[in-house]
Amino acid sequence: MDVRFATDRNLGTLAKWLRILGYDTLYERGNADPDFLRRAASEGRIVLTRKRDRTSLSSGGRLVVVKADHVRLQLAEVLEALRLEPDPVKKMTRCLRCNVMLEEIPKERAEGRVPVYVYAACIRFKGCPACGRIYWPGTHRRHIEESLRARIPR
Ligand SMILES: [Zn+2]
Numbered sequence: 001m002d003v004r005f006a007t008d009r010n011l012g013t014l015a016k017w018l019r020i021l022g023y024d025t026l027y028e029r030g031n032a033d034p035d036f037l038r039r040a041a042s043e044g045r046i047v048l049t050r051k052r053d054r055t056s057l058s059s060g061g062r063l064v065v066v067k068a069d070h071v072r073l074q075l076a077e078v079l080e081a082l083r084l085e086p087d088p089v090k091k092m093t094r095c096l097r098c099n100v101m102l103e104e105i106p107k108e109r110a111e112g113r114v115p116v117y118v119y120a121a122c123i124r125f126k127g128c129p130a131c132g133r134i135y136w137p138g139t140h141r142r143h144i145e146e147s148l149r150a151r152i153p154r
Helices: 009-020 034-042 071-081 116-121 139-151
Strands: 004-007 024-027 046-049 063-065 103-105 125-127
Touching (some): 004 034, 063 071
Parallel strands (some): 004 024
């Protein structure tokens, strides 16, 4: 079975990165409370949290306490702790907002919903069946660059 994650509210950027890599990642806007831990365990998700108090985190499920502050290091930490090698085929197949798998859509459906230059330049588009957002080669890359810029300490 594929590895699936659940992150608590302190790891929103990391959740986005895991989705970029293709991992099914539930992002919880709250803390890693007992409800959240139970739900994650019942769905077979590995919990990622920054909470260090392990006694309050006992859920029976797998858990990684993330120590790094920068998202790139956090990602490395998680992949290393779980000995994971992201599958290149799965990269950029998931909606960054909804976590659902994107579907190929005919080019016409993207018309008027993406910038004109993108429509002219791209052949293949994907859409999110949940939020309707349209993705094209480059969308994910832009997000990666933006999130890196936002997080790089000066
Ligand atoms: Zn979506």
